[in-house]
Amino acid sequence: TFVGLTLDRHVHASDRAVNLARDVLSGLAANPRELPPKWFYDATGGMLFDEITRLPEYYSTRRERAILDDHASDIAAACPADTLVELGSGTSEKTRLLLDALRAAGGLRTFVAFDVDESTLAQAGRSLIAAYPNLAVHAVVGDFERHLSHLPSGGRRLIAFLGGTIGNMRPAKRGEFLRALREQCGSTDALLLGTDLVKDPDRLVAAYDDGAGVTAAFNRNILTVINRELGADFNIRGFAHVAQWNAADSWIEMRLRAVRDQRVTIDSLALAVDFQRGDDLLTEISAKFTRGGITAELADAGWAVAQQWTDPEGDFAVTLATP
Numbered sequence: 001t002f003v004g005l006t007l008d009r010h011v012h013a014s015d016r017a018v019n020l021a022r023d024v025l026s027g028l029a030a031n032p033r034e035l036p037p038k039w040f041y042d043a044t045g046g047m048l049f050d051e052i053t054r055l056p057e058y059y060s061t062r063r064e065r066a067i068l069d070d071h072a073s074d075i076a077a078a079c080p081a082d083t084l085v086e087l088g089s090g091t092s093e094k095t096r097l098l099l100d101a102l103r104a105a106g107g108l109r110t111f112v113a114f115d116v117d118e119s120t121l122a123q124a125g126r127s128l129i130a131a132y133p134n135l136a137v138h139a140v141v142g143d144f145e146r147h148l149s150h151l152p153s154g155g156r157r158l159i160a161f162l163g164g165t166i167g168n169m170r171p172a173k174r175g176e177f178l179r180a181l182r183e184q185c186g187s188t189d190a191l192l193l194g195t196d197l198v199k200d201p202d203r204l205v206a207a208y209d210d211g212a213g214v215t216a217a218f219n220r221n222i223l224t225v226i227n228r229e230l231g232a233d234f235n236i237r238g239f240a241h242v243a244q245w246n247a248a249d250s251w252i253e254m255r256l257r258a259v260r261d262q263r264v265t266i267d268s269l270a271l272a273v274d275f276q277r278g279d280d281l282l283t284e285i286s287a288k289f290t291r292g293g294i295t296a297e298l299a300d301a302g303w304a305v306a307q308q309w310t311d312p313e314g315d316f317a318v319t320l321a322t323p
C-alpha cells in the first residue's frame with residue numbers, strides 16, 4: 001500500500017454546479033420549499049460549523065468526543081480493523097481518537113476519508129499524514145447518498161458515521177442508506193454510528209439558535225453559496241434564521257423565513273422566485289433518536305447492535321453495529 005495521501009474524486013467541480021442547480025430547482029419548486037443541507041458546507045460553511053461545535057449551547061460534538069475518549073479502545077477491541085472509513089469526515093478531528101485506538105490495537109493501515117468538500121478533505125488529509133506517518137490516507141470526494149458503492153473495499157473496515165449527520169435524512173432515506181451500507185459490508189466489517197438523542201426541547205432549540213448568532217450565519221450561508229455558484233441575488237438580510245422542534249417527527253427544523261416580500265432571480269436557472277413575507281425555506285432537519293429507536297432502525301436495515309454507549313448525561317449515543 002502507498003503510505004501518504006491519495007485523492008479520488010466522484011464529485012468534480014463541474015458536477016458540483018450541476019448538482020446544486022438541480023437541487024435548487026427542485027427544492028424551490030417543492031411545497032414547502034426546501035434546500036438540502038449538504039450545500040451549507042463550502043469553505044466558509046465548514047468554518048462556521050467548526051465554530052458551532054465550540055458553542056456553549058451546541059453540546060453534541062463535546063458529548064460524542066467524551067464517548068469516544070472513554071470508549072475508543074473498547075471499539076477497537078470489538079472491531080480491530082485495518083481500515084477506518086469515515087463518512088462525512090469534515091476536518092477528521094474526532095477521528096484521531098479512533099485512529100489512535102486502532103493503531104494501539106495493532107492492525108491499522110488505512111484511513112479513508114469520504115466527504116463532499118474537496119478543500120476540507122485535502123486539508124484534513126495533509127494534517128493526518130503529518131501526524132500518522134505510517135498511515136495510508138485515502139481521501140474520497142463524494143456524496144454518501146450517491147457514491148457509497150465507490151468506497152474502497154478490502155481488509156477489515158470500521159465505517160464511522162459520526163456527529164449525528166444521519167439525522168439530516170428522513171426515516172425512509174436513513175433506511176435506504178443503512179441497507180445500502182449493509183450490502184457493501186463483509187462479515188468482519190462494522191458500523192460506528194453517532195446519533196443525537198431526544199431531550200428537553202429548550203436545550204435542542206438553543207443548540208440550533210445560539211446566542212452569538214453563529215448558527216444563523218451558518219444557515220444563511222446556503223444563500224451565499226447559491227448566489228456565488230448559480231448567479232443568484234438572495235438578499236441575505238431578507239431572511240431570518242428559525243429553529244423549531246418538531247415533536248411529531250422527532251427532529252429539529254432549520255428554516256430561513258422571508259422578512260419581507262421579495263423576488264429572487266437565479267441567473268444560471270433563468271428563474272425568478274417570489275417570496276411573501278413569512279414564507280419559509282426548510283434548510284435542514286436534524287433528527288433526534290432514542291436508544292431503542294436506533295437499534296430498531298439498524299435491525300430493519302440488517303444490522304445487529306454489538307454495543308451502545310452514551311455520555312453520562314445521556315445526551316448522545318454511539319452505536320457499534322455488525323452485519
Ligand code: AVJ
Binds near residue numbers: 207
Ligand atoms: C453536522 C448535521 C450533525 O445537525 O447538528 C449544526 C449540522 N446544523 N447546527 C447537526 C448543524 C446546525 C449538524 N450535523
